Amino acid sequence: MSPQDRFSFARLNAMIVKEFVQIRRDTLTFGMMVGIPLLQLLLFGFAINSDPKHLPTAVRDADHGTMGRAVVAAMQASKYFEITVLPETEAEVETILAEGQAQFVVTVPVDFSRRVLRGERPALLVEADATDPAATANALNALEKLAGGAVSRDLVGPFAGLRQGAAPFDLRVHRRYNPEGETAFNIVPGLMGVVLTMTMVIMTCLAVTRERERGTMEALLAMPLKPIEVMLGKILPYIVIGYIQVVFIMVTAKLVFAVPMVGSLWLLSVVTVIFITANLAVGFTFSTIAANQLQAVEMGFFFFLPSILLSGFMFPFRGMPAWAQVMGEILPLTHFLRIVRGILLKGNGAGEILSDLGALLAFLVVVCSVAIRRYRMTLD
């Protein structure tokens, strides 16, 4: 064996130095190397709370008596429930649940207090939006425990006898939209948004950087093409690809997971186009910033990570701290998840999804204008 064939620390060292020089030049990659673990730490450490508290709760009190108020007060004291709305009618209750304004609706029926005192064990209805079972499970457990104790303080004097035996009223919990608390019902439609976010962003991300890297950008720019033409030309083909993914996921959802599809699939397809386009526009914007394909992929990943963690896909949205919720509200996936779950599980129509749809459209407009502005018509 000649000496040149042997392992050389000098050569190894040369390689290491070279790599460091390159890493230092590529500030974005360097930033990512630091940023991603940091982000994960922050998100997993602080943002993620699978035991969400202070869930918005609506109370429809038709009784206006002491017993109903006692139950509500006990619920609030448990920290799981926070009374945010006081609907008057049955119709209002429906809207509140469909639009997701509240996670729970407590209905105290007429004559509730009097019937408790008579020992008739009246029903107290708690409707839960169970599209995301993880968000409601702990709260409902707590509710079962506190329900009995809640009114006992008020059962004094001649009514003290009612404290014994079964609870003085009948707590009825309706898990709406997802009665069995099937997590798959929540996750599978959500997965559609996640897959689209990941693939769509990456695909357009690469589109422009590839041109630049392969030198084809020069010929492209020498042609009479407008930025918007280039952008749309890069986006539209992928909408088709996105749609193929959607069909695939929907078929799987139906056949494998038996996910209910209550609402209009037409409405869903319209929303899906908007969502896909928004993600493609994000990718295009990234590609106008990234210097090469690797950077573009990294940026796509950088967008994907908060999307999956803060959108309510992986963890209940309401379990996140306020700052994380604000971040989540910006992300298109958050709104898309609400819309998909709303349409598929709740049977929401155009009216109920309007605010989330508006947020998606606003996102799309902002990102597109950034992309157009960033897209350079010259090589410098």
Place this chain on the structure above:
Amino acid sequence: MTAAISVTGLTKRFSGRTVVDAIDLDVAEGQIMGFLGPNGSGKTTTIRMLCGLLRVDAGEGTCLGLDIREQTAAIKRQAGYMTQRFSLYEDMTVLENLDFTARVHGVPERRARVAEAVERMGLGDRGKQLAGQLSGGWKQRLALAACILHKPRLLLLDEPTAGVDPQARRDFWDRIHDFAADGMTVLVSTHYMDEAERCHAIAYIAYGRLVARGTVEQVTAASGLSAAAVRGHGGPGLVDRLKALPSVETTTSFGTVIHVAGHDGAALSADLETLAEQGVLTWVPEAPNLEDAFIHLMAGSHDNFAGTAS
């Protein structure tokens, strides 16, 4: 005759470094203008500014009567630019590439025109081949085919014949003359002297500055060089001996003949005559060629550059 290209003071800086320095260029319509200069002298950069691919830092002018700063979109529609580096899609076939270009330019009767271009460039049996799999010379032909599809009035060719075999180069230039005969204006950069000699006029750029301009005869005459053809009578080291002569600035060997050139014609004759009398060589005076002129120009501009730097 109207000017197809007319620019003055064209300047480009890259992060503070002046790469193209106040270039004035006029190309008459229907003319073939050769654009020469050493590597890194700013040819590509100049061409890119002319067709709106790079922003102009200073200077102004027109291409086809259109302002090079403001009307780049219109220039792009009427000019064909063949890049130095192959810039068509390697993962698309010859026909797909041409079809794409034709579509972008909105060429009427697209299919017919693409077929015609394929025929004209002799790409016929390669239509279905991926552009990336073509050999270098064929890539060049494809690139030329793509940039003339929309019948541009101005052709900007950046080293179109680099790496092309002599026969193909000859065909290439015949075609360029055909285009010019049809009224197309051609600005073509090259490193080949024989190609420069086939141009109506040439512009020589060094270190970002235009240092010579005119017909081949004008440029060689302006260099003020004298030259001679030298034939040696055996014995090694003749080239070295010639180079050592103070009157000889350049030597070029062509087999048994050595071409020498220098500024001081009288001194050159005297020096060569001395050696001839010693029986070392025979010589005859000869016209200086373009290469002599360029080597001289390059040396001169290098001195200027060094002079300003110190």
